[in-house]
Amino acid sequence: MDRRDFLKQVMLWSAGITTAIPSFQIVPELLAMEKPSTVVHTKGKDYYALVARVLEPLGTISKFVKTGDQVVIKPNMAWDRNPAQAANTHPQVVKALVELSLDAGANKIMVFDRTCNEERRCYVNSGIQDALKTVKNKRLKIYHPDTRKFVPVDIKQGKAVRRLEIYKDALEADTYINVPVAKHHSLSRLTLGLKNSMGVLGGNRGQMHHNLGQKLADLATVVRPKLTVIDATRILLRNGPQGGDTDDVKVLDTIVASADPVACDAYATTLFDLQPEEIDSTVAAYKLGLGEMDLARMQIIQAA
Amino acid sequence: MKKKGVALRLWRRLSQVFCFILFLFLFIKTDYSGANDLPYAVNILFRIDPFLAASASLATKTLVTLMWPSLIFIGLTFFLGRFFCGWICPMGALLDSTHGLIPHVHEGYKTRHESLKYYLLGFLLIAAFFGLPAAGYFDPFSILVRGLAIAIYPALNVLATSFFTFTYQQMPAWINMVTEPLYGFLKATILPFRQNHYELAFISLFLLLTIFILERLERRFFCRNICPVGAFYAIVARFSLMRGKGGTKCGKCRNCMSVCRMGAIDEERTISPLDCNLCMDCVDMCPGNKISFSLQQKDVARPAFRLSRRTFVSSLAAGAALPFFLDTRTMAKRPDPFLVRPPGALPESEFLSRCVRCGECMKVCIGNGLQPTFLSAGLEGIFSPRLQARSGYCEFNCTLCGQVCPTGALTELTLKQKHITKIGNVFFDKNRCLPYAKGIPCIVCEEHCPTPDKAILFREAQVLNSKGDTVLVKQPYLIDERCIGCGICEAKCPLPGKSAVRLTSGGEKRNPQNALPTQTLLY
Numbered sequence: 001m002d003r004r005d006f007l008k009q010v011m012l013w014s015a016g017i018t019t020a021i022p023s024f025q026i027v028p029e030l031l032a033m034e035k036p037s038t039v040v041h042t043k044g045k046d047y048y049a050l051v052a053r054v055l056e057p058l059g060t061i062s063k064f065v066k067t068g069d070q071v072v073i074k075p076n077m078a079w080d081r082n083p084a085q086a087a088n089t090h091p092q093v094v095k096a097l098v099e100l101s102l103d104a105g106a107n108k109i110m111v112f113d114r115t116c117n118e119e120r121r122c123y124v125n126s127g128i129q130d131a132l133k134t135v136k137n138k139r140l141k142i143y144h145p146d147t148r149k150f151v152p153v154d155i156k157q158g159k160a161v162r163r164l165e166i167y168k169d170a171l172e173a174d175t176y177i178n179v180p181v182a183k184h185h186s187l188s189r190l191t192l193g194l195k196n197s198m199g200v201l202g203g204n205r206g207q208m209h210h211n212l213g214q215k216l217a218d219l220a221t222v223v224r225p226k227l228t229v230i231d232a233t234r235i236l237l238r239n240g241p242q243g244g245d246t247d248d249v250k251v252l253d254t255i256v257a258s259a260d261p262v263a264c265d266a267y268a269t270t271l272f273d274l275q276p277e278e279i280d281s282t283v284a285a286y287k288l289g290l291g292e293m294d295l296a297r298m299q300i301i302q303a304a
Numbered sequence: 305m306k307k308k309g310v311a312l313r314l315w316r317r318l319s320q321v322f323c324f325i326l327f328l329f330l331f332i333k334t335d336y337s338g339a340n341d342l343p344y345a346v347n348i349l350f351r352i353d354p355f356l357a358a359s360a361s362l363a364t365k366t367l368v369t370l371m372w373p374s375l376i377f378i379g380l381t382f383f384l385g386r387f388f389c390g391w392i393c394p395m396g397a398l399l400d401s402t403h404g405l406i407p408h409v410h411e412g413y414k415t416r417h418e419s420l421k422y423y424l425l426g427f428l429l430i431a432a433f434f435g436l437p438a439a440g441y442f443d444p445f446s447i448l449v450r451g452l453a454i455a456i457y458p459a460l461n462v463l464a465t466s467f468f469t470f471t472y473q474q475m476p477a478w479i480n481m482v483t484e485p486l487y488g489f490l491k492a493t494i495l496p497f498r499q500n501h502y503e504l505a506f507i508s509l510f511l512l513l514t515i516f517i518l519e520r521l522e523r524r525f526f527c528r529n530i531c532p533v534g535a536f537y538a539i540v541a542r543f544s545l546m547r548g549k550g551g552t553k554c555g556k557c558r559n560c561m562s563v564c565r566m567g568a569i570d571e572e573r574t575i576s577p578l579d580c581n582l583c584m585d586c587v588d589m590c591p592g593n594k595i596s597f598s599l600q601q602k603d604v605a606r607p608a609f610r611l612s613r614r615t616f617v618s619s620l621a622a623g624a625a626l627p628f629f630l631d632t633r634t635m636a637k638r639p640d641p642f643l644v645r646p647p648g649a650l651p652e653s654e655f656l657s658r659c660v661r662c663g664e665c666m667k668v669c670i671g672n673g674l675q676p677t678f679l680s681a682g683l684e685g686i687f688s689p690r691l692q693a694r695s696g697y698c699e700f701n702c703t704l705c706g707q708v709c710p711t712g713a714l715t716e717l718t719l720k721q722k723h724i725t726k727i728g729n730v731f732f733d734k735n736r737c738l739p740y741a742k743g744i745p746c747i748v749c750e751e752h753c754p755t756p757d758k759a760i761l762f763r764e765a766q767v768l769n770s771k772g773d774t775v776l777v778k779q780p781y782l783i784d785e786r787c788i789g790c791g792i793c794e795a796k797c798p799l800p801g802k803s804a805v806r807l808t809s810g811g812e813k814r815n816p817q818n819a820l821p822t823q824t825l826l827y
Binding site: 080116117118119120121124125148185186187204205206207209210211212239241242243244245248 | 336338339468469472473497498670671699700701702738744745746747748750751752754755756757758762778796797798
């Protein structure tokens with residue numbers, strides 16, 4: 001839904017011709033879109049420092065994490081691959097977000113992913129577990145999902161899925177921060193923020209693949225990150241999503257961040273010389289009113 | 305050497321408890337530990353087993369060097385007799401500790417079938433030599449570890465999970481304040497990382513339970529009558545230097561005879577080193593303190609085995625003859641195509657000869673992909689490991705199974721070798737595979753394919769879906785040369801029931817007869 005639709009509906013409603021109240025369930029998003037979505041990107045070799053820099057124009061971490069918050073930081077650590085192979089989020093990016101959130105006064109920070117390869121191997125080989133071990137803070141918890149804690153959630157706005165099993169902690173968190181790695185994916189072309197949310201799903205996730213773009217958008221109606229930080233420090237160009245060959249990896253030293261999950265994905269798509277319209281999940285999420293995909297209507301800032 | 309028995313018996317118990325705890329510790333540590341290399345020699349129990357060492361060496365007609373630690377125990381037995389059975393053996397410790405819980409028929413001192421274990425040992429070793437490997441079905445450690453790994457340990461986890469799921473879902477918060485940390489603690493210590501599922505769980509359990517049920521007939525029935533390791537040690541112990549000396553001029557109390565758990569003391573109160581496991585109970589129980597253990601006196605005779613020559617020869621003959629029936633079966637002509645062996649497995653007959661069915665590889669397999677074979681490798685192949693990809697796949701960067709194999713039936717591969725060791729090949733069933741059969745997009749298999757240059761690729765194709773619409777879908781296909789047979793595609797295929805992509809042993813490296821068709825012949 002775009003501005004024109006919105007204005008039309010408002011006019012129709014105010015004219016008393018329609019009582020299409022359901023349309024108003026998405027009014028908050030539309031109102032939010034009144035202010036253009038801001039996407040920040042920045043470049044640098046020090047991936048740890050890059051995170052604070054990219055958040056600066058968005059109002060720093062304190063805009064997203066308040067004192068006493070329960071925070072979920074959801075990296076992509078789905079594969080038994082090392083950081084150089086670019087299949088998982090870079091450990092320094094995750095660590096920086098964790099430490100910034102701690103400084104912002106988060107009460108509890110939870111880091112987890114439902115992996116594709118063996119859980120422990122992924123946590124270790126991604127380098128994330130070891131990087132977070134150096135953050136010696138009791139408020140930080142890195143753990144493996146507990147099968148008892150996936151709860152069935154009705155996807156009311158869903159077009160392709162009606163119900164999904166979603167990890168409890170992701171639903172209950174005050175702040176959900178999505179930290180995907182940008183990489184090639186053979187079915188969806190790219191995996192970015194929306195695809196990374198699959199890591200909070202229980203059940204048979206393979207079935208998401210049948211009409212993946214729409215199902216990811218449906219998932220995005222309930223798993224709503226306050227902040228998306230896309231790690232494009234090195235991107236996998238081929239043989240995604242797990243790669244394995246460093247020849248397929250391109251080093252970009254870039255991080256992209258936005259409060260708008262769709263806009264963030266849309267901008268990151270351009271790093272692969274692709275257009276946002278080519279990514280099904282971006283288009284489907286945009287159509288559900290979950291965010292902006294038109295680059296021209298975003299405020300794109302290059303942080304210092 | 306004469307000492308008051310209480311202290312000795314206490315030492316023996318202490319040793320049993322210590323060895324058993326060590327055994328359990330190593331059992332639990334037979335798992336991924338945060339690095340691909342295992343920090344402990346978790347398979348040590350099998351490597352000190354002289355019976356398995358002899359069987360594997362005879363079967364392969366080479367010295368299985370991995371099992372050199374068994375020589376230490378043979379040497380020690382020359383000095384001490386069957387001390388292993390009384391002081392070290394975890395199965396013996398379990399039997400001793402549960403003996404009181406199992407109601408027994410009578411506390412007779414006579415051993416019913418003491419010769420049976422020698423016939424069995426003879427049969428098993430000869431059969432192994434001629435190509436029928438059956439040691440693992442009688443070896444106490446194989447039975448024990450298999451029973452634990454395949455049945456009891458997973459069951460323990462089911463129990464814990466269902467209990468803590470109940471408390472988590474039904475109990476008030478203040479109870480969860482206690483139970484949740486407890487569950488976390490148990491998970492971090494003794495419980496397995498994940499719930500594993502195994503074939504033949506019940507059979508493994510029953511085999512193990514049988515040993516305990518036999519306790520009803522006689523104390524340490526298995527050790528006295530069946531155990532081939534015990535028989536092996538008994539043969540060595542015949543020449544042992546340490547001997548128990550019974551009372552010669554004592555009364556009629558027969559305390560020593562009735563207290564002997566091995567039936568090693570006869571009417572004349574001579575203690576047979578063939579059976580005595582040096583538990584030291586008799587030393588403690590003798591009212592006259594007439595029993596002592598010391599280095600061999602000159603007048604101590606070497607006891608006879610009391611075997612029937614005819615039965616012994618028959619069992620050897622059976623062991624020599626039976627192997628020749630193996631090749632009469634159809635599987636000798638064409639092996640089961642779904643029998644995929646773990647990476648590093650030797651060629652099939654050598655693999656089966658070495659494999660002692662200990663279950664270590666299945667315990668350590670982090671994908672829960674290794675399963676005990678039932679009949680597809682023949683009767684003699686029961687409990688040997690196979691990769692059953694629908695239950696779990698072989699993790700690309702993992703080489704744990706080769707590290708725990710005590711006999712080298714699975715050779716230890718480096719990660720580099722593992723990455724190019726082809727154990728099988730997958731085939732697509734286009735009648736089931738969604739993009740082919742239904743025009744539904746999927747390619748989960750391609751997503752998970754772990755080789756850096758993916759073995760599973762896809763082509764875009766226009767197909768009619770079930771509504772009659774023409775749709776563009778990505779259809780997977782395989783590059784045989786890249787596929788190493790890890791089976792992750794079969795494991796992750798989102799279809800219910802049978803996967804649309806199936807792993808077979810086709811193209812496996814260890815068997816040239818399974819070579820896949822190519823347009824250019826390599827040899």
